Amino acid sequence: xKEVEQNSGPLSVPEGAIASLNCTYSDRGSQSFFWYRQYxxxxxxxxxxxxxxxxxxDGRFTAQLNKASQYVSLLIRDSQPSDSATYLCAVDxxxxxxxxxxxxxxxxxx
Amino acid sequence: xxxxxQSPRYKIIEKRQSVAFWCNPISGHATLYWYQxxxxxxxxxxxQFQNNGVVDDSQLPxxxxxxxxLKGVDSTLKIQPAKLEDSAVYLCASSQSGQGYFxxxxxSGTRLTVV
Numbered sequence: 118x119k120e121v122e123q124n125s126g127p128l129s130v131p132e133g134a135i136a137s138l139n140c141t142y143s144d145r146g147s148q149s150f151f152w153y154r155q156y157x158x159x160x161x162x163x164x165x166x167x168x169x170x171x172x173x174x175d176g177r178f179t180a181q182l183n184k185a186s187q188y189v190s191l192l193i194r195d196s197q198p199s200d201s202a203t204y205l206c207a208v209d210x211x212x213x214x215x216x217x218x219x220x221x222x223x224x225x226x227x
Numbered sequence: 228x229x230x231x232x233q234s235p236r237y238k239i240i241e242k243r244q245s246v247a248f249w250c251n252p253i254s255g256h257a258t259l260y261w262y263q264x265x266x267x268x269x270x271x272x273x274x275q276f277q278n279n280g281v282v283d284d285s286q287l288p289x290x291x292x293x294x295x296x297l298k299g300v301d302s303t304l305k306i307q308p309a310k311l312e313d314s315a316v317y318l319c320a321s322s323q324s325g326q327g328y329f330x331x332x333x334x335s336g337t338r339l340t341v342v
Contacts, residue, residue, distance in 0.1 A: 118286075121269075125267075151330050159335075160316075160318055160333040160334060160335050160336045161270065161318070161333050162333075163330040163331065163332070166329065166330055205269050205270070210272075210283075213275065213282055213283055214260060214272050214275050214282075214283060215272075215331065216272070217262075217269035217270045217271070218269050219267075219268055219269045220268075220269050
């Protein structure tokens with residue numbers, strides 16, 4: 118079974134700062150990588166996908182992928198209290214489905 | 228486009244009882260997934276259907292869990308008999324044919340409490 122690891126947190130950052138969330142995965146053959154946001158009591162919501170090495174930006178979010186290091190990260194610029202949630206990293210499983218990490222809880226302090 | 232529908236939203240049962248959850252995917256989505264999310268953990272895949280065929284059920288506890296998708300549309304997940312450790316949120320997701328290359332869309336989930 119593939120493994121996806123994340124720091125459980127909580128990660129606390131002040132409002133307006135950059136939040137950096139990290140994820141490592143065990144299978145070098147993985148091709149697709151996703152970040153989901155999950156508010157307390159809600160279901161996960163897809164916020165970013167990345168498939169190639171490098172950076173991908175979408176508004177205040179930037180996903181970074183380094184396949185050689187088996188590492189994917191999510192940067193949130195100008196963090197807002199509304200960004201406080203658990204962020205789940207997901208990695209494709211032989212192209213069939215996704216394996217999720219345990220999630221990192223982010224708290225943005227006003 | 229209507230989202231993934233799940234019911235019920237909440238269920239409380241006693242251990243050793245049975246329970247069933249229902250999911251209706253987004254129209255036209257051939258692939259349907261059931262995930263279990265225990266509090267404080269990430270979602271874990273229980274079973275994946277492609278139309279009405281099973282693609283992956285390697286992590287489904289088959290002695291107590293069963294799932295079906297008879298007409299290739301909606302699906303039912305059943306637990307019989309339930310154990311305390313089955314307390315979790317059961318999430319249904321769907322994607323267009325294939326691996327969900329563009330990501331899953333999750334339903335609102337069913338929160339199960341076993342007492």
